Amino acid sequence: MSFQDHIALEQVKSGEYSVTIHDKYWIVAGPNGGYLAALFANAGDLHVNSPERQLRSLTTHFLSPPKLGDAKIMVTTERSGRLVDFLRFELVQGDKTLLLATGVWGVEGASPSFPQLRMPDVPPPDKCIPIDRIIEHPIRLREQWETRSAMTPELTQDTIGQQRQEADLSWWIRPAEPTATGTPLIVAISDALPPPVFSITPQIRFVPTIDLTVHIRAELSTIDWPAAEWVLVRFVTRHVSNGYLEEDGRIWLRDGTLLGMSRQLSVAK
Numbered sequence: 001m002s003f004q005d006h007i008a009l010e011q012v013k014s015g016e017y018s019v020t021i022h023d024k025y026w027i028v029a030g031p032n033g034g035y036l037a038a039l040f041a042n043a044g045d046l047h048v049n050s051p052e053r054q055l056r057s058l059t060t061h062f063l064s065p066p067k068l069g070d071a072k073i074m075v076t077t078e079r080s081g082r083l084v085d086f087l088r089f090e091l092v093q094g095d096k097t098l099l100l101a102t103g104v105w106g107v108e109g110a111s112p113s114f115p116q117l118r119m120p121d122v123p124p125p126d127k128c129i130p131i132d133r134i135i136e137h138p139i140r141l142r143e144q145w146e147t148r149s150a151m152t153p154e155l156t157q158d159t160i161g162q163q164r165q166e167a168d169l170s171w172w173i174r175p176a177e178p179t180a181t182g183t184p185l186i187v188a189i190s191d192a193l194p195p196p197v198f199s200i201t202p203q204i205r206f207v208p209t210i211d212l213t214v215h216i217r218a219e220l221s222t223i224d225w226p227a228a229e230w231v232l233v234r235f236v237t238r239h240v241s242n243g244y245l246e247e248d249g250r251i252w253l254r255d256g257t258l259l260g261m262s263r264q265l266s267v268a269k
Contacts, residue, residue, distance in 0.1 A: 002179035003144070003188065006035070007042045009073065017043050017073045021066045021093075026140040030065025033209045033264075034191030035141075039073060040089045040101045041184040047075040048085055053105040054220060055183040056084070059213040060101040066093055083107055108219050117261075119252040122150035125172040125230045135194060145192055148172045150232060167196040167237035178227040183216050189233060190214045190249050190262035197237045197245055197268070206269040207245065215261045223257055230254055240268055 006024060009017040025035035037060040044055060071093045078086045084106035091099040122128075128148035132138075150170040171193055179185065195207045232252045237245050249262035 002177045003038075003175045003185060004180045006144075007038050007184055007188075009039070009043055009046060011046065012072070015047065015075045017046065017075070019071050019073060021068055021071050023068060023140055024144055028139070028206060029208070030067075032141045032188075032191060033060065033062055033212055034188040036060065036062070036066070036091065036099060037101065037191070037212055037214065038184040038188040039091070040099075040103065041187045043073045043075050043089060044087050044103050044105060045183070047077070047087065048105045050105075051221070052107050053085060054108070055187075055216050056104045056106045057213065057215050058101060058103040058187060059211060060089075060099060061211045062099055062209050064096070064098045066091065066098050069093070071098075078102075083109070117250065117258055119232060119256045119258075120150075120170060120234060122170055122172075122232065125150075128172055131171070141192070144176055146174050146176050147193065167200050168234070169193070169196040169199060169236075170232065170234045172230045172232055174228065174230045181225040181227060181229075182220060186216060186251060186260040187214045189231065189251055190260060191264065193233065193235060195237065195245075195247060195266070196235045197240065197247075201240070204240070204245075204268050207266040208269070210244075210265045210267065212264040213262060217258045217260055218253075223253065224255075225253060225259075231259060243268055 009019050012018050019039055021031055025032040040060060041055055041058055071091055074090045076088045078088050084104050087103045089101040090097050125148050128150050131147040134149055150172050173189060191212055197204050235247055235249045237247050245266055245268045247264050251259040253259060
């Protein structure tokens with residue numbers, strides 16, 4: 001099954017969708033946050049039902065991790081304007097709301113093409129080390145992605161496992177099974193990789209996400225993004241204090257097109 005199959009929803013009625021939470025994207029204590037946020041992105045696409053209005057921004061708050069099994073996603077249009085629609089989401093299991101989100105779907109607009117955020121100069125995927133040769137502890141989430149480290153100009157066995165002096169990691173990533181590309185996939189990729197703080201701070205072992213915001217920065221109807229294409233991601237944590245940390249992300253196509261930007265706040269344990 002592909003990623004698109006994993007985020008499939010069934011409409012129960014207007015503004016309500018059913019979903020089955022499965023263990024394919026499981027991490028330490030529950031489903032991966034990017035997978036859960038991608039369910040909201042898919043629900044919003046179905047609810048807006050307009051090819052002219054693309055997801056532009058999605059913020060998800062993680063109140064409590066869902067359990068395996070059936071759940072409902074509730075979607076409400078808070079405001080629909082000439083340029084953008086504002087949506088509100090809840091993921092519910094039983095009588096408990098476990099996730100909240102807000103999202104913006106908007107039409108394409110005209111703007112200057114500067115400034116531009118350029119993609120880092122890194123080795124191509126075929127010259128990079130698979131994640132399984134770097135990180136020993138397997139989790140179900142990692143089975144759903146093909147991932148390679150893009151951290152060093154010469155990737156040899158001698159460089160595996162060297163500790164970096166900054167929480168800044170770059171990776172090539174794509175779904176393990178080719179899938180339809182789109183905004184839900186960008187949302188999922190924004191939280192599909194190990195937190196960069198793990199590379200420099202062994203005292204922090206668990207970073208549950210409080211909220212995740214993803215901004216879509218490309219007009220997907222106008223770009224070439226094949227189903228099996230690699231994308232480059234860079235995640236950076238610059239500040240840890242008072243039990244919390246942030247993580248900023250950038251996601252590029254191989255041709256340098258910026259697909260998305262993300263920021264999440266997490267508890268540092």
